[in-house]
Each structure stands twice: as structure tokens, then as C-alpha cells.
Amino acid sequence: MPVSFYEVAWIFVIYAFLGWCTEVAYAALDTGKFVNRGFLNGPVCPVYGCGVLVVIVVLTPLKENFLILFAGSFLLTSIIEFITGFLLEKLFHNQWWDYSNEHFNICGYVCLKFSILWGIACTLIMDVIHPSIYKVIKIVPKLPGTIILVILCIAFAVDLIITVSTILKFNAHLKMLDELAVKLKVVSDEIGENIYEGVTTVIEKSEQWSENIEHARATHEEKRAERKQERREEFLQLQAKYKEALEKRNIGEKRLMRAFPAMKAKGHEEAFNKLKKYLEEEKEEKRAEKS
Incomplete structure (x- = not known):
């Protein structure tokens, strides 16, 4: 469980990057070539960072119960994906992804198949991946870690401005x-x-x-x-x-x-x-x- 803004920011950045890697890998398997699948130009997918961060903050006290952890991950990530898709469409008048052809979808923003995958992925992250990542965040000296984080946040802000302008x-x-x-x-x-x-x-x-x-x-x-x-x-x-x-x-x-x-x-x-x-x-x- 993150206990400071420093840890929250690092968790968001790390999982935003890992989410981007996941999207690129999925696209490579699907199309056979590299595609930058992020909303931003850089190697980050903010929705992944936000989704995993919310799951960690909300569900860490309940992580010992596998069913609650999976159900909570399924529900929280689906809500985040729906809100993200809805807001992006209202802000920029474009629907960035569309699950209308998938079974059990809601307005094309979320669907049962990917919500289940989100639930499984977050359950795996909570039980296997995040403990090691959190240890690394705690081990890294705070001063260099803060400097790197500030640089990354500035790059993120510049990328966001460029993307919105585009x-x-x-x-x-x-x-x-x-x-x-x-x-x-x-x-x-x-x-x-x-x-x-x-x-x-x-x-x-x-x-x-x-x-x-x-x-x-x-x-x-x-x-x-x-x-x-x-x-x-x-x-x-x-x-x-x-x-x-x-x-x-x-x-x-x-x-x-x-x-x-x-x-x-x-x-x-x-x-x-x-x-x-x-x-x-x-x-x-x-x-x-x-x-």
C-alpha cells in the first residue's frame, strides 16, 4: 500500500509503462508489427497506471480473499475504463476504442471479455508482481528517485500538451x-x-x-x-x-x-x-x- 505521494506517483508511472508494453505486445501478436498503442506519444498508457493504482489502494486490505480481489479488480477497472472512454469522447469528440462487436458490452466502452482479462491481470499483479515492484520503489534512494520522477512527470506533461494539440x-x-x-x-x-x-x-x-x-x-x-x-x-x-x-x-x-x-x-x-x-x-x- 503506498503511503506517500512519491510512492503513488512511482506506482502510476511504472504500471503506465508496463501497460504500454502490454498493448504493444498485444498489437504485435495481432498485426505482426510494432504499433505505438498509447494515447500519448511516449511509452505510457495512463489508463493502466490509474487502473492498477486504484486497485492497489482500494483492494490491498482485501487481497487475501481471492474471489473478492478478482471481483473488485473486475469492477474497478471496468468503471475506470468506461469513465475514461466516456470522458475522452466528450472532451475530444472521438471514440478511441469500440467494443460494440463484442458480446456483453456497455456503449462500446467496456465488454465482458476484456473486463475479465483486467480482473485476472490485476489479481496476478496484486499477488505476484506488485510486492516485488513495491520493494524496488522502497529500496531506491529517495533523492535520485525524486529527480527521475520529476523528469518523467515533466516529460509526461509535455507529451500530454503535444497530444492534445495534435x-x-x-x-x-x-x-x-x-x-x-x-x-x-x-x-x-x-x-x-x-x-x-x-x-x-x-x-x-x-x-x-x-x-x-x-x-x-x-x-x-x-x-x-x-x-x-x-x-x-x-x-x-x-x-x-x-x-x-x-x-x-x-x-x-x-x-x-x-x-x-x-x-x-x-x-x-x-x-x-x-x-x-x-x-x-x-x-x-x-x-x-x-x-
Whole structure:
């Protein structure tokens, strides 16, 4: 049981790092390659550090009872994961993971399978792993330990600021893509409507003034051609801007999309899916060039 802020901070940092290692290992087994699965850029997963810390603080007095320890770990970690997923979505308007396809899930934030795994993992940590880690924390001299901890906390804070900035830019990028897509659709519809109106107007004029049909058709066709050319130029400009917007991205965006393959961009689903598809196609093209 941690008895000081110093010990609490070290427990959080250590298990945040071990959680990141677990996520990377899981992704490696699943995809066969390295993927930085953390929310932050650095090698930490704060939700793991927070989850294990809460389990240690709350359940240490009850650790002798295996069933209570497992049930408590199952419940506490599920609550933390749900709250984390819910808050991240409300703050950044993105759902970072989605268990909707899993049986017995709650709003896609938690599901029975991973909650059971959390419970087993925390039970193992409490009985086997944490006693050794806590001894190491107690053995390390406090002065160098404090210095290292301060450096790590500063790095963590800087990483958090960078990540939040990246997410805000990412959301602004998706919003811009959606706005351009809407404009493209409006101009495209207007071009189609102009063609339709041109045809119907010529027909009406031919029915009303058959003797002046040629003149009416020529005049209308000239005006329609001008409008069509203007809209076509506008459409091409918007297309160029849309393509430029797809290509305009930073490393942080790509990392987040790789780290959270089930991510959903609330309110910008169409733009997100388009960007994701574009990145996949770009990746396939580069792979084909190398081969």
C-alpha cells in the first residue's frame, strides 16, 4: 500500500509503462508489427497506471480473499475504463476504442471479455508482481528517485500538451474535409440542375415560340455554357483543395489512427473514413513501389 505521494506517483508511472508494453505486445501478436498503442506519444498508457493504482489502494486490505480481489479488480477497472472512454469522447469528440462487436458490452466502452482479462491481470499483479515492484520503489534512494520522477512527470506533461494539440488539429482537419465535401456536393448538384434547367427551358421555348427556337436555344445555351464553365472551374478548385486537405496531415494524426484502429470520429464520420481509406491506399501504393 503506498503511503506517500512519491510512492503513488512511482506506482502510476511504472504500471503506465508496463501497460504500454502490454498493448504493444498485444498489437504485435495481432498485426505482426510494432504499433505505438498509447494515447500519448511516449511509452505510457495512463489508463493502466490509474487502473492498477486504484486497485492497489482500494483492494490491498482485501487481497487475501481471492474471489473478492478478482471481483473488485473486475469492477474497478471496468468503471475506470468506461469513465475514461466516456470522458475522452466528450472532451475530444472521438471514440478511441469500440467494443460494440463484442458480446456483453456497455456503449462500446467496456465488454465482458476484456473486463475479465483486467480482473485476472490485476489479481496476478496484486499477488505476484506488485510486492516485488513495491520493494524496488522502497529500496531506491529517495533523492535520485525524486529527480527521475520529476523528469518523467515533466516529460509526461509535455507529451500530454503535444497530444492534445495534435487531436485538436486533427478534429479541425476533419471539419475542414467535411466542409469541403459539402461544398463539392452543392456545386455538383448545381451543375446538374443547370443542365436540367437548360434542357427544360429549351423545350418550353420551342413549344411557345417555334419560329424563334434557334435564337432562343442559342442564347440560352450561351448563358448556360458560361454558368457551367464557372461552376466547373469552382468544382475543380474545390476538388484540388479537398485533395490537398487529404494530403495535409502530420505524424501525430497517422500515429493516433494506427494506435486506435477502431476509433470513431463523432460528427465527422464521413471525413474520417475518407481520410483513413486514403491513408490505406497510399500505404498500399508505397508497398507496391518497394516490391
